[in-house]
Amino acid sequence: MDALQAETRFSHGFRFGGSVHVLVTADSLSGSWTYARELVTGLVTRGVRVTLVSFGQIPLPDQTSWMDHLHGLDYRPTAFRLEWMQEAEEDLPESSAFLVTLIKELRPDILHLNHFCYGNLPVDVPRVVMAHGDLVTWTHAVHDRAPRPARAFDWYRRTVLNGLMSADAVVAPSAWMLECISSCYARPRRSEVIYPGRNPIFFNPYVSKDDCVLAVGRLVDASKQVFLLTQQQHPLPVCIVGAEHTVPLPRIPIRADVRVAIEETSVAIRGPQTDAQWHALARSRFLPLRDCCQ
Incomplete structure (x- = not known):
């Protein structure tokens, strides 16, 4: 629906x-x-x-x-x-x-x-x-x-x-x-x-994907618990999209891009994105956060 x-x-x-x-x-x-x-x-x-x-x-x-x-x-x-x-x-x-x-x-x-x-x-x-x-x-x-x-x-x-x-x-x-x-x-x-949804025309499931985690939400909203992603190392690179400077600085380096070598896992924090930027980020392979935070 x-x-x-x-x-x-x-x-x-x-x-x-x-x-x-x-x-x-x-x-x-x-x-x-x-x-x-x-x-x-x-x-x-x-x-x-x-x-x-x-x-x-x-x-x-x-x-x-x-x-x-x-x-x-x-x-x-x-x-x-x-x-x-x-x-x-x-x-x-x-x-x-x-x-x-x-x-x-x-x-x-x-x-x-x-x-x-x-x-x-x-x-x-x-x-x-x-x-x-x-x-x-x-x-x-x-x-x-x-x-x-x-x-x-x-x-x-x-x-x-x-x-x-x-x-x-x-x-x-x-x-x-x-x-x-x-x-x-x-x-x-x-x-x-009635469950909300998105038009699938905006998403191409056949493009190549990157192994990373993309978290999206209002970072100032405590219910999103985005800060948990900054508290430990992860086996995959993590990109958080939202307002800048709204979460505690992580103990690991913050990079400006999503592509990060697994040996140097870090968290990237980005501000609001345009549609074109979203389409580029959507090439990442979304993984359940529980698999990356254990």
């Missing part, structure tokens, strides 16, 4: 085609951008009219190049703060008003929201909220406790809960995530697990 099923299951009887209009929200600061790219591309290529509204910050040209050949996509970038950002409470009324005005102007058939906070918009349009993750379930999973009491967290919890309870349907990328959302907030009135 893929993200497109969110629309096919919860579209209130609509049939795909030029007459259907989906408004999608996303942000370029998290994994929801890749998710939105796959969803939007799939919808547009199937003849669906799509309006994509992004939040958080204006994306860089490299982040929007995939839109160049998507005829029928209406892209509206904004810099409104995301619900998990500091001072997001100040931006939410304005960003919500912006979305409501846009929805009344464009009159989409369905909203696919990659943010909880817009699940309770005062509009008469079916709303699908995608539960990628949130601060409360993250704290429970990483620190095994609830977030410490704070006014900002109280506002955040209420905002997420209101969005979840007002949505016509909530989609989660895994059964675990859906259960976490249900236990930390409340069980949505209608929910579904």
Whole structure:
């Protein structure tokens, strides 16, 4: 199953085609951008009219190049703060008003929201909220406790809960995530697990591979535990892709490339990559981390 099923299951009887209009929200600061790219591309290529509204910050040209050949996509970038950002409470009324005005102007058939906070918009349009993750379930999973009491967290919890309870349907990328959302907030009135995926056209399984390990993720996120890769020697070279200078310096040398002789095993740390750079890195042979850390 893929993200497109969110629309096919919860579209209130609509049939795909030029007459259907989906408004999608996303942000370029998290994994929801890749998710939105796959969803939007799939919808547009199937003849669906799509309006994509992004939040958080204006994306860089490299982040929007995939839109160049998507005829029928209406892209509206904004810099409104995301619900998990500091001072997001100040931006939410304005960003919500912006979305409501846009929805009344464009009159989409369905909203696919990659943010909880817009699940309770005062509009008469079916709303699908995608539960990628949130601060409360993250704290429970990483620190095994609830977030410490704070006014900002109280506002955040209420905002997420209101969005979840007002949505016509909530989609989660895994059964675990859906259960976490249900236990930390409340069980949505209608929910579904739909696993995200990537278009296989981006990956060529027949090119030659290098024996190395490629780790990808937000390095500042403690739940990724990327620092474990820097704590010992490995039988294969390791490349970590993410923001620079966000993990403790390893005891072994850091190199700038992936190709490292096994006798001189080291860890390479790279910053954000363009699509072309990703395609080059994808030539590496991905191995389970447990096999390389024992």
